[in-house]
Amino acid sequence: MASAPDPRRTSHYVTNAFYDALVTDFADWQNDDMAVGDVALRDSARAFLEREARLLDRHLLDDWLALFAGECLYWVPATPGGGDPRLEVAVCLDDRRRLEDRVFRMATGSAWSQIPQSRTVRQVTNVETFATGTEGIFMVRSNFVINEFRAGESRGLAGWCGHRLRRAGDGFEILVKQVNLIECDQNLRNPSIII
Secondary structure: OOOOOOOOOOOOOOOHHHHHHHHHHOOOOOOHHHEOOOHHHHHHHHHHHHHHHHHHHOOOHHHHHOOEEEEEEEEEEOOOOOOOOOOOOEEEEEEHHHHHHHHHHHHOOOOHHHOOOOEEEEEEEEEEEEEOOOOOEEEEEEEEEEEEEEOOEEEEEEEEEEEEEEEEOOEEEEEEEEEEEOOOOOOOOOOOOOO
16 A cells, blocks of 8 residues: 655645635635634634744744644745735745755755844734634734844844644644735845744
């Protein structure tokens, strides 16, 4: 019997059906009738996002990567609201394999865009949870501000994130992280950090 492909080695799951589901999942999920009023769920989602921010600020990239499911997507659209990544430019569109490559490259200390390494502070606010119609899977919206200092210069990045989270044990795992920069459709300086 043939075993399933290892999602860490191939992108077998990134198919047209995957993209169709992605576009549908991120099309119209932020409406009040899908909002989840469970304060405990919102608080646990907020704690999860705050941990994610801390791991990135401390450059614990392997620990950050461990927050993602085996079949996942990290998406930074260059179009306000996201759209369809098959048809529109993205600043970043990483499946699991590419995300692992990114983390490995940054961990080597030889990524030229991170010499010297950035110092960052992230703030995560306005966390809201939304139902998806699938048991154990939630959409979470949050606002963020990142202050970055590198090579004598400071810059700020701001926007909102849409996380598609699945319950995993006592916590969550990230199925999709969509980072929506407020200036995504402008001339961006190379974002050399994981946003």
